[in-house]
Amino acid sequence: MFARLKHSTALVALMAGAGLAAPALAQQAEVDGDVIVVTSAPLGVTADEIVGAVEVVDRRHLEDNLSGSLADTIAHEPGVSTTYFGPAASRPVIRGLGADRVRVLVNGVGLIDASTNSPDHAVASEALEAQRVEILRGPAAIAYGGAAIGGVVNVIDGRIPEERAEDGLEGRFYGSVTSVDDGETAAGRVRFNAGQFVINLEGLMRTAQPYDIPGYAESETFRLFEEAEEHEDEHDDDDEEEHEDEHPYGTVENSGLDFNSASAGISWVGENGFIGVAFKQTNALYGVPGGHAHGEEEHEDEHDDGHDEDHEVEHGEGESVRIDLEQTRFDLRGEWRDLGEHVDRVKFSFGTGSYEHVELEGDEIGTLFTNEGWEGRLEARHVAIDLWGGSWEGAAGVQAFSRDFAAIGEEAYVPPSETSDWGVFLVERWDAESWGLEGGLRLERRELDTASDSRTFETSSLSGSIFFRPVRDTFLAVTLSSSERAPTDVELFADGPHVASSTFELGDPDLDIERAVSAELTARTRLGDWSLEASVFRADYDGFIAAYATGAEEDGIPVFAYSQDDVVLSGFEGRLEGPLGAWGGWDFDGELTGEYVEASLDAGGDLPRLPPLSLTAGISASRAGHDLHLEAEWADVQDNTAPFEFKSQSYVIVNARWSFEPLPERDMRVILEARNLTDAEARLHTSFLKDQVPLPGRNFRAALVLDF
Template identity: 75%
Template structure:
């Protein structure tokens, strides 16, 4: 069942693209952050701002166009404001992750115009613990960054109540890479600029130039990529025959380096200080790591949640469920031991939805749900990089979704009305948006599902897009907002197909979205405070593409049963004036083969990403790469309470860069990495 959908529909019956990733799959494919762990799913990529800060990208869209939720409500963090801000949720905290690809604005508002990643974490128990007590434990070590991860959960019954306790810790050092941190093209451009500067500084000796060049081209590891994450939570629920009601509290802390950030600061310092002072400054950095140039983020969040569900409420109401979260978030950007900028985000978000009982109508079954979702947040940034003024955002939305199913075919439709108010000390804006969708689906033969969905989605601008005005070192730009921005509108069409051929399962989607007034930051050609100026404005744009998966048995070899899987995805992002949208992922395919016995799974896969040369004016081309990964999973005991995972990633030590990352020319993916993990379930 896909709980992110208001209707009680299974994954193979959802009219749009959907993926449900269970806990075992997350543990087997764990790769740092939540976004990086699910980035191998069809249609999903990552903003990869180093191993600590990444957000999901779905079909080329990210930031405020993809909502990252926990149990249906927002994270109440600052991750949408800047790509160097970490998401306040870890992959190992999830029991499952539901990914809705394509517009989900009907159920979750304009912030989901590109999709939804919903983390089902189980902090508030919905069921009683089996045999009165259950739990899990995960521990792993990684070679590429000397990383250590541990997570545990225990759940037990206490009379009519169920108590859930969880804790997680993740630490890592700077990670290794197979070559230069900076891409070849980036170094060529930078060396050309240095040659131009050298013409004006002919009196500097050769040794100083050589030292400066080596300083600017780190090799073998990504500097300032250390991280230290931890979280702890406690939840308690009353669980009855017809529902549950529970409460939880969670504390999250993180201290992590921001790779590429120090490099940008160093450029500014070089413009203002002479070469000799730079040498002294760099020498101090070597002796006192984290001081001066290195920028780190110290993050803390406290969150309280209340959730509940009631079923079988009478003749007309099948179920009512609600979620409500309150969060207090703060992080400071440290330059050495001094606070450069402080970000705070205090807010709440709530959601309630009711599903009516099925109605037999016109030879089919009519099901539906309606609900209310609202949030409020007070955001403030103070310090050197406070490029956004303090703001308060309030958002209210009403939605309804209905589905009529006559077994061989059916219809589904939805409507959402939403209002948003944004207030700053200097000015205010308010927006009213409407989103609606309609689908027709058919089942021409057994185990085949085809659907066509047409939707109109609207998204209100964010505080950054409206009011930004200042240098943003994370994106290496001076950002200026546009208080005159209007609502962003998208007309989308999607064809979804799922079928079986013999024992093989196939699924895929074709999509196209035409945007009227797509909001993005565009270069102006000017400079401010040493950075190129980018301004937010609206342009018409089109995104189109496909994603798909095919998997099934390949026969047997000895005691091993073989199975294969092939996934692929492609997105094309174009502006009406003939230009390209920035940070669009390239064509990519992943092929894997698994050999299984009762206690062993051997998995070998290859990930291929094509060159991305359909780039925006300010971007550099990203080269193609192939990553080879292998994993051995062993269950030594019959009760399957223990699993051992041995994995090797990027076995050929290939240089790989993610085109969807702002830092892709400064921060490549990790080099060859080995992971050993132990998983216990009891």
Template identity: 50%
Template structure:
């Protein structure tokens, strides 16, 4: 198996990037939001396609544990939700390798895309902003990002001089539903052109409370022949049934995440060059995920004392709670150089990470996942004068993934990716055209085989401004995605997905033709945006049941089927006027996606129609918000899925900024006011783990 040397590659990229040093800066437009994930850093309201840019204040106000849950109100975004600790964004019904979760433009270099129980190592607290690109807007990241890109700009490498020589923030918060606490802080200071940064974050929680049974009514009926109505819970508890169902809280759902980092940059008018180191440690339970040791169980029945102890610990029938401990050490190099001339910006980034997580079954080590990876990206923007600008770039990724233990369903694999891309835009004021092209190679080197793939993805967009305040765009894209290591080399029990997964050494490239239309309207007191999309897949790679059983699990194999996904996203904001001292405004979003196989079936875990409606009242020092989140029933399901009931969740909060500078903010709020039972159809655990019940939150954020 081939090995990689990250040191030599880091040196090469650094030398290339440093050739631009010493150039003069080009002034940036003020008071506009730019999408830094896009090679051209296009203004958010000028992107052809669907994009959201969530700033730091909004992230703090909406903070809800992990990254995916914090972004839940964005149209077209939901979560894999494997409990509160582990949730990865799903965009337009697509997840795993089809959505790239980035940190400052590079991958997280964790194992979150390989299994839904693996947590994302990107944290929301302290992020400068999070950018969500959907569909063709993410073409510069290749066919592997056909669902979209979620890019967390974490601020851990300074890119500018702090004001007055010192900058930073402090955050502290608590939540009632899980006795949770969150603390975070960062400080930046400079010595001339040298800027130093250090930060620390910790969030932890106990088991979270729910309004009823952890198992859904459908699952209770299927497994127990009795819906266990809530009014009978006390009687059920008094009788001491041998198999007591979890009620009122989700067992084994507590977690602790701890992150610390240091960084240093040289900053000047020409740009910056920075280096950062981050350490992430986590320990969390996997709710609805326990292992039965049948052989040990038979022996345990012969030991009455051990059996009594087992019952006291709540592990009936020999089951052991599963807990995961995660450790990642990551080094980042970043730089950007601005200059006047044809090549007016060079931007580069590089990361190396060692990632290990261990799954414990009780006190015993079950499975160990070990991943070492290095990723780099180089972008050069060029301007031609007049309406034309463009960018060219290169990207590479090398990672080695190993697993050992009872659930080592994936053999050791080395993945090597190389990519080249170009993006060009012609803007003639009233109309314009934009195009992108990317070529990628992937090598998968496993124990049983070695596979090579070449893919080409491209898009062309036509946009127009038919009148002041209007923007329209239409895009045609062709994307190709190479299979992943798991899709090719899996072969074993994967308890997280409750399946025995079998990879396919003969998988080919997944291709898709897609179209997307966007309409935006800005008109003084209101703004609106709507996007409709359709994607036709040739050889969509998915896990499909075989009808067989292995190790007590249903066998699923990776194979390719033709499929189609289509849907829409919409959002609307308007000012309603002034009442008393408050300026009133309203926001609404809606999204829908449908996933169909050409043979007449449905794709699994596709989110149903959903939307939000919010009313905001702003005063100079106080901002009040009340919102409802509405999710429809999902009954268009795959043959091996159950349907999911719809729900409505209501939330409210107040953000108080007692000083005009808004450097200090107090946040109080309540989520799920009506204590509604809610389950995400996109979760593998939807029938075992509902969303949290009513929760009160109090937090304070200070920026200096």
């Protein structure tokens, strides 16, 4: 293992020689040293006083908790889970909502990929590319419109520098190896000044073999169901032991991956702002686990244990599917401050990209997905005004995107479509110190066109909050909001087999706007030396859009039809953390987080893939450059299931981490981590593949982080 660490360290050093390293500069404003401004919020309110729930995950926290994809890395945050379609393709789930209801952004604008169209499509952003990740939930996300009705995950990546490099040059390196999948990761970034210009270069690579698991890839319930179907269809009396031997065991087949990206950015940086451009190229080749296949050969060679070591991703004839992905992206960003007596700040982001991926069945191309598009956002904040005994501040802006999406081939279950969306928003806040008011409004227009049909939707979202500071270090907010979301191209026009989710999907071109009226209570306070943050929420949806099982079959797979129903979604999330005292020269801290969500249909039953009640308890100890952390994650049984959905069993995962600085005079850190120490079988109920693809088994990670 440590030989592989040496190898990864060499890879990072090679990247450094090529001028690819990561910046020591964190791109976030600080107040009083440790109060973080949430830049994703138009008003730039501090994380302690933002209305609604928010998490700011900094770079060090991302490195400490790195676990494959971006979504998997932030999934331990309260209220956040992941679709977990294997280690390559996962998307965030916030409060039980995913897909088009959660916007994943980079520097405030969309990724221009295909990740919202299917759970097997990877997100075109990696955790190690981020300087920080801001997660907005509930009313905090209203400025991003109906597609953020669940929340926003905004990756601040720093590819376009906002500030000059300290001492003219700075950089950062990360290299790691993992045991569960023979994985290697290397990432680096370097930033240097050239007169008034600042240049940023970076690169990343992540490779892995199919990962190990403690038992069968398929859950016991799923295996029994499969065997019962086989016996019923074939009237075969083969003994159970023979069937057990056929099921994949010890490894999730076809779960290998090979990701890499490189980018270059340049900014002009002045005293009052910056403007810059960046180019990024992303390439990936990864397997789609779960035994999916197309056509008549879907079940042939289902239990083949072979894999192609050259590609580090197994693929069998007519059985294993790989995705070969490529994206080219250009970005333009800028910000200007102190523009006069009325305008405090103006900032903008614009991105344009060309995305495509092919789904390979063996060496044959099954389906080609393409997405050409752009997205832009402009915000302006007015200066604070003294009014009625308080301070009045606000921001307004416009956001727009356009995309041309096409799927050509066997899995073209949705026709080529063009989507354009325009939105304007306004956020205002009046703060009289002991209490205050905040309101937000966003108006949108979405147009969707195919060769045979077109729809236009006009939506509005608004929120109103009242907040209080009854005592020092306490912030309470109550928010009422109304949100509207327009249907997507998949929900409207899908018509065909969707192999990723093993369903035949039927859209409904007559779907109407999805509406939600919600209430949320947010509280942040201190209990002695401990801090508490919690949110309780409820949302009543009128016309919630989802794909529901019809009971019919087409091409041998169940038919799911998109339709609308009224849904009530409610739950809570929270975090309690603080010091436990000192002993033996060590300072101890504790943390407890929890979350729960439920969503029931007025017609009866529950929404599919809802996360269960979960709790995480952790204890940390620090001393002279050494940091120890031990935590246990518990997830309850999830038996609030939709039709044709199996329940998920409870599990406990124990993780341990030791990070230390071996050379105090150098900015160097070593991370040694053990995940799932007890080698427990764990399945995420939010995953489409929970009964075929469990989480990884026991895993050891060794990582090296170097700043200069």
